[in-house]
Amino acid sequence: MSRIATIEAIPYCIDYAKTLRFASGHVDKADHILLRIRTEDGVEGIADAPPRPYTYGETQRSIRAIIDEVLAPQLIGARADDTARTNEVLKRTVNNNVAKAAIDIALWDIKAKTYGTTLTRMLGGFTDRVQVAHMVGFAETRDVLAEVDSLIERYGITAFKVKVGRPDVQQDIDVCRALREKFGDDITMYADGNRGWNARESAFVMDALSELGLAFVEELNPASEAFGRRGIVRAACMPFVVDESAPTPSDVWRSLQDGDGTAVSIKTARTGFTDSLRIWGLCSSAGVDTVMGNQIDTQVGSLATVAFGAAFRETSAMAAEVSNFLDMEDDLQAEPLQIRDGCALVPDRPGYGAEIDEDKLAFYRTDS
Numbered sequence: 550m551s552r553i554a555t556i557e558a559i560p561y562c563i564d565y566a567k568t569l570r571f572a573s574g575h576v577d578k579a580d581h582i583l584l585r586i587r588t589e590d591g592v593e594g595i596a597d598a599p600p601r602p603y604t605y606g607e608t609q610r611s612i613r614a615i616i617d618e619v620l621a622p623q624l625i626g627a628r629a630d631d632t633a634r635t636n637e638v639l640k641r642t643v644n645n646n647v648a649k650a651a652i653d654i655a656l657w658d659i660k661a662k663t664y665g666t667t668l669t670r671m672l673g674g675f676t677d678r679v680q681v682a683h684m685v686g687f688a689e690t691r692d693v694l695a696e697v698d699s700l701i702e703r704y705g706i707t708a709f710k711v712k713v714g715r716p717d718v719q720q721d722i723d724v725c726r727a728l729r730e731k732f733g734d735d736i737t738m739y740a741d742g743n744r745g746w747n748a749r750e751s752a753f754v755m756d757a758l759s760e761l762g763l764a765f766v767e768e769l770n771p772a773s774e775a776f777g778r779r780g781i782v783r784a785a786c787m788p789f790v791v792d793e794s795a796p797t798p799s800d801v802w803r804s805l806q807d808g809d810g811t812a813v814s815i816k817t818a819r820t821g822f823t824d825s826l827r828i829w830g831l832c833s834s835a836g837v838d839t840v841m842g843n844q845i846d847t848q849v850g851s852l853a854t855v856a857f858g859a860a861f862r863e864t865s866a867m868a869a870e871v872s873n874f875l876d877m878e879d880d881l882q883a884e885p886l887q888i889r890d891g892c893a894l895v896p897d898r899p900g901y902g903a904e905i906d907e908d909k910l911a912f913y914r915t916d917s
């Protein structure tokens with residue numbers, strides 16, 4: 550195994566065909582960083598870094614700067630397959646979760662390619678596919694129904710995360726009710742509030758939705774409002790997922806101990822593979838459900854989520870949020886991520902399946 554020769558953080562921008570709106574922000578373009586790490590013997594690892602400034606405080610420019618100015622200089626020359634060692638280097642810099650996760654994913658990609666196996670098999674190899682959950686943003690009820698109808702029809706997707714947390718709580722209640730009325734038990738449905746409500750509003754909505762058979766709810770109110778949050782979690786009759794309030798393995802442990810939630814969202818875009826492994830180990834050992842979450846990822850980012858989700862029984866038990874790239878106008882991935890009969894398939898090639906279309910990268914990159 551050779552050593553890390555270059556680390557390249559490339560800014561690019563691709564528009565979304567449809568804006569995704571949710572309580573903490575909206576996304577109408579993928580202004581991400583494509584990370585390419587090359588070894589001395591020419592093996593390349595790839596990762597996509599999606600900035601989410603309203604959640605984690607990282608921007609496209611900050612991700613590029615922290616990689617170029619702080620992280621890359623510490624890693625050039627290190628053995629590319631020593632992922633535990635490189636992770637110790639990354640951990641010395643606090644925050645910047647998405648930048649660090651991208652480096653970790655690219656290094657695992659190199660490791661799997663070097664050993665000629667899929668990332669999924671290298672991590673655990675439990676299955677070769679994950680059921681897909683699609684994330685539905687704020688919209689008029691009729692538009693949500695049409696979107697869900699089309700996703701069922703075209704891709705066989707039957708699991709849906711409904712974004713909630715609008716100031717007019719009745720809008721969100723109406724959308725969930727209309728979905729259940731139209732599609733019945735043919736769909737699995739859950740709701741993510743992105744901390745948009747307080748405890749009183751969350752309690753009101755949970756009561757109103759109690760007959761709709763939601764699989765779980767997520768981040769309805771802020772975990773930082775500890776008294777209100779813990780009351781809501783105790784009152785919930787379904788698992789309560791912690792997502793952005795617990796972005797690291799240590800945060801996950803603390804929030805479970807504190808009663809901030811009873812299930813955990815794993816996002817490879819913020820914890821890479823190394824820290825996602827720590828969260829999986831922690832949760833699977835403790836009997837805590839995990840959901841493979843979406844950071845509004847491109848196909849490259851979604852492939853990383855699919856690779857990790859398929860690696861273990863626990864992470865593939867619930868539908869993974871890996872289909873929102875369908876709302877993008879284009880993508881850098883050369884071989885499209887396949888969704889068939891409601892499942893995303895692990896590509897059968899070394900690494901986790903990311904392959905860049907160089908013409909598209911040349912067209913969409915914003916640094917040249």
Ligand SMILES: [Mg+2]
Nearest residue numbers: 741767792793
């Ligand atoms: Mg969430």
